[in-house]
Amino acid sequence: MKINLTQNKNFKLFKIISKVAQENNQTVYIVGGYVRDLLMQRKAPTDIDFVTDQSGIELAKAVGKELGDLKVSVFKTYGTAMIKYQDLDLEFVGARKESYSEDSRKPAVETGTLEDDQKRRDFTVNALAISLNEENFGELIDPFNGREDMQNKILRTPLEPAQTYSDDPLRMMRAIRFASVLHFEIEKNSLEAIKQEAERIKIVSMERIMVEFNKIMLSEKPSVGLKLMEETTLLEKIIPELTALKGIEEVEGQTHKDNFWHTLEVVDNISKNTDSLWLRWAALLHDIGKAPTKKFVEKIGWTFHGHEFLGSKMVKNLFTRLKLPLGPDMKYVQKMVKLSSRPIALIDDGTSDSALRRLLFDAGEDLEDLFTLCKADITTKNASKQEKFKKNFEYVAKKIKEVEEKDQVRNFQPPISGEEIMELFNLKPGREIGILKEKVKEAILEGIIANDKDEARNFVIKEAKLLGLEV
The missing domain is CATH 1.10.110.30 (Hydrophobic Seed Protein)
Incomplete structure (x- = not known):
């Protein structure tokens, strides 16, 4: 079967590579993911792998020269070479066969044929090749019926x-x-x-x-x-912390939901509303504290007291073990896990403004993400319950918006700085400054004073006297 490459946006490049291979008495084939995605009519990847029965490094050098003396990155150990051309990464390798040892996924490599190279591929749909050789340009080479597997x-x-x-x-x-x-x-x-x-x-x-x-x-x-x-x-x-959530226990006729399968539903739910990897991770880990905190309490039933707090602490060890980033991304996931139940607790007419201010302060610029997570956490199949939960969240969002417009505590910055406190009392940096700044923050969050510079200054003067400080 022949593949018509004339409409392919890289057709001219393929013809150049074909010509160079012919001039250097080498064979050349496109292999792997590019061929798969081309046949599946998926968006073409920006990396294209080429195999030759001879030296991939020598072919790459000749192609690089033909394309305008482009730089060729050579990896002798693996017999590969790479060229960056426009927005593409072109990789050239000599056909090879591989053998493996028991304790390593790094193979011993020796020269082989195209057939050997196709055999070492992971899946039949990735073992397809398209010839760029002059005598059969565009021919699909499919020894393992990968095209049929692709269709099925x-x-x-x-x-x-x-x-x-x-x-x-x-x-x-x-x-x-x-x-x-x-x-x-x-x-x-x-x-x-x-x-x-x-x-x-x-x-x-x-x-x-x-x-x-x-x-x-x-x-x-x-x-x-x-x-x-x-x-x-x-x-x-x-990630054993996830599979530890599997299972349903029953005591005195009372059961709890299977938190593992619930978690998978939450991840799917949130994936409909965000492409953020780390918000999806927050959904995946939001209940990991439930396995170690699960407890049956008579007359109450199953409890998972403090699971959000413990779960957020577990995130760091988990990210460290999984070699995931330990900077802002990890801290974001920790924050989302820790706050994951907070909005639900505010669904009450009697919720104080101070509780809303604290959520605003703690969530900061991630408040919308937190609400996205909380909505994804609704996995009930009961339509009326779903509607009720949705209305409850809309109610909390409305209340928070009102408090935010009034008190401006999202991304909170103290109305009086540490430098201003030091100047006011002629102090050097010390613990008193931190104490006073914390008191101002708490007073604003509790609604004792407004988020206002003059009120904060007067409050600091009053509190400072209790610490034995005078203006």
Whole structure:
């Protein structure tokens, strides 16, 4: 079968590469994800992989020269070379075959043929190649029926699946990621092989695992991938804090919901309303404190007292172990987890303005994200209950807006600074300054004084006297 490349936006580039290969007595093929996405009519990726039966490095150097003496980055260890051309990353590699040791996913590589190279690919849909050789330009080379699998939306490995996953266990995560992102089904034997080889995931670096995991999290419906990870036991090996939420217990006829499956619903719900990776992570982790805080109390039932606070503390250890960023992104997730139940507690006519001011102060610029999370947390299938919860949130949002317009405490900045307090009492930096600033903040949040410079100054003078300070 021939693929018509004449309408492809990179057609001219492909013809140049074909000509250079011909002049240098080399073969050349487009392989991998670019071919897959081209056939699936998906948006073309910006990285294109080329395989030659000879030297990928030599071919890259010749192509770089032809394209205008472009810089060629050479990676001798792997026999690969890369060229940045316009908005594309072009990678050239010599066809190779691989063999693996038990304790590493890094293969021993030796020279091979195009067929060898296609065999080492993870899935049949990624083992497709398009010839750029003059004699059969555009011919699709598909030794494992990858095009048929693509049409049937099946993920299958070119070779025996257990060996494929054992050799490179990251392929297990890639299988689940493709299932989640491309809406493919993992072929039955392949899925069983992932269960069988799941323990091997431990030899893969956490950074590489998280690249795949985050792509699952950013997919249209993350629960597809998360359910497959749970089914294959990969999830409990990577994030046991989540699988610890599984199960329903009953005491004295009282049960609680299965917080694991609830969490997956929350992640799907929030994914309809945000593309933010870290807000989706907040949804994934919002209940992780429930497993360690679960307790049955007579006459009350099941409680999870303080689970938000404990959950927010668990986030740092979890992010550290998963090699996720420990800066602002982690702190944002911590904040979302910690505040995840606060708006619900304010659904009451008797809620004080001070409670609303405190939520505004604590949430700051992330208040809208917090409400998005809280709405996603509504997983009841009862339509009237859903409508009631929705109206309750609208009511709280309206009350908060009124308080915000009146008191201006979102992204709160004290109306009197530490420098002004030091000048007022002729003080040097010390604990008294911090005490007075904290008292001003509390007085504003409690509604004792307005968020006003003159009121704050008078309040500080009064409080300072109690500390033995005079103007």
